[in-house]
Amino acid sequence: MNNVQFDQNSLKPGKWIRSTCKMCLHSCSTRVHVTDDGVINKIEGDPTNPSNAGKLCPKGNAGIMRHYDPQRFKQPLRRTNPAKGPGIDPKWEAISWDEAFEITAREIKKSLDEDPRKIMPSLEDFQKMHIWNWPLALGTRNFYQSGGTMCGGAYHPLNGYVHSTFGAVNDARHCNYWISNGAGDGFSSHLHAAAASHWVAKARVERGMKVVAVEPRMSIAAAKAEEWVPIRPATDRQFAMSLSHVLVNEGLCDYVFLRKDTNAPYLVGPDQYFVRDADRQIYVWDTSSNSAKLWNDPTLKNENLALEGEYVVNGVKCRPAFQVYKDTLKDASPETMEKITTVPAATVRRIAREFAKEARIGATITLPDGRTVPLRPAAYNYYRGAQGHKTGMQTNQAFQLVNMLIGNIDHPGGRCGVTLTDGSVDNNHCYPGECGQMLGTPHQLGPMPDFSWPPNEYHLAGFFPVGVHPPHLNMLSFLEPEKYGSTFKPDVLVNCHSNPVWAIQGPRDKWLQFLREMRFIVCVDVIPTEMTDFADIILPANDYLETFNGTMIEPPYTEGICFRQPITAPIHDTKSEEEIFFELSERLGVLDQYNEVINMILGFEQKPHLKLQPGKKYTDRDIAERVGLLWNDKPIEWYMEHGHSSTERRLDKLYRPWEGMRLLFYIEDLVYQREALRQKFEDAKVPFRDEWPFDDYQPLPTTVLDPIHLEPKEYNLYAITFKDIQMNFGEGLSNPWLKDITYRDPVHTGLLLNRGTAQKLGFADGDIVLVESPYGRLYGRLTTTEAMHHETLGVSNSLSRTKNENRSVLMAGGHYNDLLPYDMRNTDGATGQPETSCRVKLTKLDDWPDFLKHGSTVYDFVDSIQKAEGKGGQHNG
Known part of the structure; x- marks a missing residue:
């Protein structure tokens, strides 16, 4: 040797x-x-x-x-096989770019001239919002991409009300007690996963920050946490309210913050509206004079504002908003909520007290900018797993109220807002509203379409004035057009980097039929997906290593532009998204409209010399250069050298950016929106107005049960889905490196079931089972584990695949989203957020059904790995 x-x-x-x-x-x-x-x-x-x-x-x-994926689309393609669907060969024929553009523009133009509402967009390049918003130039507000309610459907509007931001995150710079509820932030997924993990790891190593993970599955966060609290799915709101019950009833709140910086003292009448005078100014109760005064009375002192009690003002019985919530919390004691959440009452009380102790109420910190502000090093973090439920708006508010009660909102160590983008370095995101309150901004991606009956949007978006686009509701218009007032039917689908047939919940067979009935489908993409199985034309895009872009997408602790530039010239006959959509815009006669959309969406109007001009097409480099100039006036050459203009977030925009305004403890706007929408339904005589879930609009959360808990008892388990960092925000399993690390992990190749539950129900590790919900089914092999809540079945995101032409993505035993409902009974009437968990039952099978025996499956792949490693062919997942 x-x-x-x-x-x-x-x-x-x-x-x-x-x-x-x-x-x-x-x-x-x-x-x-x-x-x-x-x-x-x-x-x-x-x-x-x-x-x-x-x-x-x-x-x-x-x-x-x-x-370097060999399956990348290398040139424009035209389908020659009229049959469409998973596993059907499209028999692609290579064509020129000019022919591809000519066919695409001609087919879109047919529908554009007849009725723009017949165009169905599914554009999901989140780093390029100017591509995402291209449909505005066409005059259609339809929406089919999954980046709506299946992402943060209720999370984003509620953050808009509380922080006036798109997202929110616990402040890892100072936090010492981190509650993680159904979220991967800082551990495995969500906001800038690698970045957040870096900041959280520093907090844990350098300051010993304690992490308490509350979720049905022992995720990466729970495995690294000091404490894992298993919880029944879809009961996270009740858990949060039980924490609030302890904080309120044991006097563990930051009363100075509530009086000074929120509308918690504002008086609320029995109609849920604030009590106002003739000029619409809001009353509060002054304990020093024992009388009602207007919120802006110069004689008022914050310490004398009543938070509790019942009063009469101008003949109206009223209570401070804080008292209204305290009364609601009478039904949310830890002992009562334990019956719903399965979390022991003693555990809730201990965590609430630890949380309040670590919040150090009354402590302050002097910042480098000279300000002295509250220090609250405890915060409640959450995301999709916790908030993706029928009563999404109420659920998200319940989480935020835990933070608000200890006074940590936008304070060091607390829960801080995260802007989608600031556009320019000096832009702040908070604006004054009425009566001293901060303006609530639920429409972080732009306003929803106006109400109309019959609806002008196929997905009924005009029925959700404070929500986000609910793409799953396209299925209601498709299956029941008479009931839902559909006077048109989309027949052209424009798709870009989007895979809704995989990502949106509801029955796969119905979604496939939805696509088959489209007259024309064009896909702009890099590789084959389930969606490209249905395309008539493929317009191949450059990949990100071949293009320019400038973006700021929700960085949790920093701000500034992250710059993308070509590493190589395009290695195939592909084009940038900008080149594709500018060319289509010109051919469709909407180029000027599209330039104006981009000026509005990217904020170029703030600096008129950056505005796109009429009659001109622009490149990806042109757009990226303007994004950089808008931020800090640096030329593109500077960005090409430095790669970014990221800095730690400016303190005046991070901590108390709303200084002088009151935060919305009580969201009165939801009452206004509810009643205005109800009146519009009545005036238009909407036939289902009596069954629409108006009660989902509440100014404060309630303990009402989600419908998932009311399913027939034969469905004796709850099912959830999950993903880890290698599958964060999007498809990755066609990538051989990602496929390799995913399919070697039994967590992602089996259906996870608590070992004790499996024994109790007569199942064993490795059993083949049929999983049925009231809405659909899938098949899989059980992996038994102690790392699951005893009533919960875990289905990895990697198992939710169907067979398509992309042979590197292996077929599994069905699709998790098939198990989910797509109806209004299970959709939040306020935000459009659908229920993302479900009730299921299991049936043991002797063998796989025939359709799973043909072709390569996940299970074949795992067996081959284990045989190669000398472990035999029988895997546990």
Whole structure:
């Protein structure tokens, strides 16, 4: 052995280029190494960006495999096989770009001239909001991409009310007690996964921050936490309210903050509206004079504002908003909620007290900018798993009220708002509303369409004035057009980097039929997906390593533009999204309208010299350059050298950006919106007005049960889905690196069931089972584990696949989303948020059904791995 010479691995000669990742919808900065002969051979995090600080998740590292994926679309394609669907060969024929544009524009124009509402967009490039909003230039507000309610359907509007931001995150700089409820932030997913994990790891290592994970599955967050609290799915709101019950009834609240910085003292009448004078100014109760005064009375002192009690003002019985919630919480004691959540009352009381103690109510911190502000190093974090339920708006508010009660909103260590983008470095995001309150801004992605009857949108978006687009409701119009007033039927679908047939809940067979009935479908994409199985034309896009872009997408602790630039020239006959949509706009006669849409969406109107001009098409470089100039006036050459303009978030925009305004403890706007919508339904004589869920609009959360808990008792388990970092925000299993690490993990190749529950029900590890909900079914093999709540079945996101032409994505035993409802009974009437959990029952099978025996499946793949590793062919997942 001494004679054997080992050469150290090294990179080939070349250069490093700074850029930005796009393997999920967020934007970590990268360094990419390209050899002298133009081959990309390494991607890593850029240590100069304080957001991800050189860290990069598995998806980011695997970007090189997407770039050189042999299945990439290499030129425009035209379908020659009229049959469409999973597993059907489209028999693609290569065509020129000019012919592809001519066919696409001609077919879109037919519907555009007849009725723009017949165009169904599904554009999901979140890093390029100017592509996402292209349909506005056509005059259609239809929406089919899953990046609506299946993401943060109720989370985003509620953040708009509480922070005037799109997202929110616990402040890892100062937090010492982190409750993680159904979220991957800081551990496995969501906001800038690698960046957040870096910040949270520092907090845990350097300050010993304690993490309490509340969720049905022992996720990565729960495995790393000091404490895992298993909880019954879809009861997170009740858990949060039981925490609030303890905080309120044991006097563990930040009463100074509630009186000074929120509308908790504002008096509420029995009609749920604030009590006002003739000029619509709101009353409060002054304990020093024992009388009602207007909120802006100069004689008032904050310490004398009543938070509790019942009063009579101008003949109206009323209570402070805080008292209204305290009365609601009478039904939310830990002992009562334990029967719903299964979390022991003693555990709730202990966590609430620990949480309040760590909040250090009364403590302050002097910031580097000279301000002295409250220090509240305890915060409640949550996301999809906790908030994705029928009563989504109420549920999200219940979480935020736990934070608000201890006074941590936008304070060091607390729950801080995260803007989608600031556009320009000096832009703040908070604006004054009426009567001293901060303006609630639920429409973070722009306003919803106006109400109309019959509806002008196929997905009924005009019925959700404070919500986000509910794409699953396209199915209601498709199946019951007479009931839901559909006077048109979409017949052209424009798809870009979107895969709704996989991502949206509801029955796969109905969604496939929905697509088959489209007259024409064009897909702009990089690789085959379930959606491209239905395309008539493929317009192949450059991948992110071949394009320019500038973006700021919800960085949790920083601000500034992350810049993307080509590492190589396009290696195939592909084009940027900008080139594609500007060309289509010109051919459709809407180029000027599209330029105005971009000026509005990207904020170029703030600096008129940056505005796109009529009659001109622009490149991806042109748009990226303007984004950088809007932020800090730096030219594109500066960004090409530095790669980003990211800095730690400016303190005046991070902490108390609403200084001088009162936060919305009580959201009166939801009462206004409810009653205004109810009146519109009545005036228009909407036939289902008596069954519409208006009660989902509440100014404060209630303990009402979600319908999932009212399903027939034969469905004796709850089912949830989950994803880890390698599948964060989007498809990744066609990527061989990601597929390899996913399918070697039994967590992702089996249906997870609590081991004790399995024994009780007569199941064993490795059993093949049929899973049925009231709405659909799937098949799988059980993996028994102690790391699941005893009533819960866990279905990994990687098992939710159907067979398509992309042979590298293996077929599994059905689709989790088939198990989910798509009706209004299980949709939040306020936000459009659908229920993302369900009740199921299991049936043991002797063998796989015939349709799963043909072709390669996940289970075949795992068996082959285990045989190769000498473990035999019988896997446990």
